[in-house]
Amino acid sequence: xxxxxxxxxxxxxxxxxxxxxxxxxxxxxxxxxxxxxxxxxxxxxxxxxxxxxxxxxxxxxxxxxxxxxxxxxxxxxxxxxxxxxxxxxxxxxxxxxxxxxxxxxxxxxxxxxxxxxxxxxxxxxxxx
Numbered sequence: 001x002x003x004x005x006x007x008x009x010x011x012x013x014x015x016x017x018x019x020x021x022x023x024x025x026x027x028x029x030x031x032x033x034x035x036x037x038x039x040x041x042x043x044x045x046x047x048x049x050x051x052x053x054x055x056x057x058x059x060x061x062x063x064x065x066x067x068x069x070x071x072x073x074x075x076x077x078x079x080x081x082x083x084x085x086x087x088x089x090x091x092x093x094x095x096x097x098x099x100x101x102x103x104x105x106x107x108x109x110x111x112x113x114x115x116x117x118x119x120x121x122x123x124x125x126x127x128x
Contacts, residue, residue, distance in 0.1 A: 022047045027127040028059060030067075030114075035123070039067045043126065051075045053082055061089070069094075080110060093117035096124050 023046050030039040041059030048054075052074050059067040067089055073082035073096075080098035087094065098112035109127040116122070 023055075024128060026109075028057065029125045030059065031123040031125070033121050033123065038062055038122070041067070043071055045071065047075070053080070057084070078106070080112070084114060084116075091116045091120060094120075094122070096122075098124065098126060 023044065026043045026045055028039075028041055028043050029037060031037050039059040039061045041057065043055055043057045045053060045055040053072060055071045057067070057069045057071060061067050067087070069087040070085045071082050072085065073080065075081075078100060080096070082096045082098065084091075084094035084096060094114045094116035096112050096114035098110035100106035101109070101111045109125060111123070111125050114122040114124050
């Protein structure tokens with residue numbers, strides 16, 4: 001009886017599984033354009049079947065305060081375009097374009113620039 005229940009559960013999970021988003025934790029570092037680290041922490045990233053991205057950021061600023069925001073966007077042709085909304089530091093209109101660093105196989109992370117309203121720019125590094 002338990003083999004039958006286990007087999008049925010496995011079959012059901014196989015059918016339902018693809019409907020759920022894949023969730024990952026990415027280690028994030030935000031830097032100013034001069035290379036001075038401003039915050040570090042994690043993004044909880046959900047990638048759906050159509051390569052849509054959603055999630056949340058929980059970082060710590062260099063002054064010890066928390067930095068939180070929402071992430072949403074998509075990945076296409078290995079380029080990640082992600083909006084960083086509701087930032088607790090007040091930055092508005094931030095969009096990050098992340099890509100595999102030159103000379104890398106892409107298995108460990110991404111790098112890119114986020115541009116926010118007021119021409120504020122950040123370098124964001126993501127490691128997985």
